Structures are given as structure tokens and as C-alpha cells.
Amino acid sequence: MAIRKFISAALVAGTVVTAGLASAGSASALTADCQGGQVCLYYNSSAHGYGAVYIETTSIENYAGLTFKAGKNGSAGAGVAVKNNAAAVDNHWYGTFNVFYNSGWDCSVACQPIPMNTHRDLNAQLKNNNASGELVGP
Numbered sequence: 001m002a003i004r005k006f007i008s009a010a011l012v013a014g015t016v017v018t019a020g021l022a023s024a025g026s027a028s029a030l031t032a033d034c035q036g037g038q039v040c041l042y043y044n045s046s047a048h049g050y051g052a053v054y055i056e057t058t059s060i061e062n063y064a065g066l067t068f069k070a071g072k073n074g075s076a077g078a079g080v081a082v083k084n085n086a087a088a089v090d091n092h093w094y095g096t097f098n099v100f101y102n103s104g105w106d107c108s109v110a111c112q113p114i115p116m117n118t119h120r121d122l123n124a125q126l127k128n129n130n131a132s133g134e135l136v137g138p
Helices: 002-029
Strands: 039-042 053-056 088-091 096-100 111-114 118-121 132-136
Touching: 039 132, 088 096, 111 118
Parallel strands: none
Antiparallel strands: 039 053, 039 088, 088 118, 096 111, 096 132
């Protein structure tokens, strides 16, 4: 009798752990395009599944001429210009990533810092109004 209770408890615990791992896996899959040392700009916000991605590994003074590419979160926005079309950022770089409304890292209108190892939807001033991005050392 004790063995049956133990086995039943173990099966329930295993199911709970498995369900928790499955949930964690799907949450991290949303931003799986980005790896260490990279910043990912996404065409869509988190509420819309992120879509196409632009992977950045250096500061960009002007996003003109750069385009989103299909990634692990889908192809919505693939081929669209990065400049003035980003909705979310995933920062896996080793410091803060700053998004700017203007080219040339000019914060006179608006800018938004994205801390290391975080994901943020861009604020109302910067969503679809991003012109440059800057990696700031740790």
C-alpha cells in the first residue's frame, strides 16, 4: 500500500515538473533568435508574437538600408526596413542597449534603455520610431 502511494505521488510530481519545463521552454522560445553578445530587434511586439528579427552585434548610428529577416518567431515583417519599424528588443549583449528616436544616437526627442538580459516592448514614443541603437559597456 505504501509503495502504491509513493508511486502515485512520484507520477504526480513528475507530471508537474514536466508541465513546468514545457511552459518554460515555450516562453524562452519566443526570444530564441538572440544569443549571448547579441541584441535582437523584432518587427512585432510580444503581444503579436515578435515576428521577423534584426540581429545587432555593434552600435548602429542609422538603421537606414537594414531589413528584418524571418527568424524563429516567424516571418511577419521579413524584408521590411528596420528603421522606424521595430516594436520590441531582446538584449543578450553584455551591457545596456539604448534605442533612439533619431539617427546618430541622439536622445533629444526620445530614447529607451534596455537592460542586459531583458526583453522589452518599445515604449509608445519609440515603437515604429527607432532610428539608431547603441551598445553601452557593462
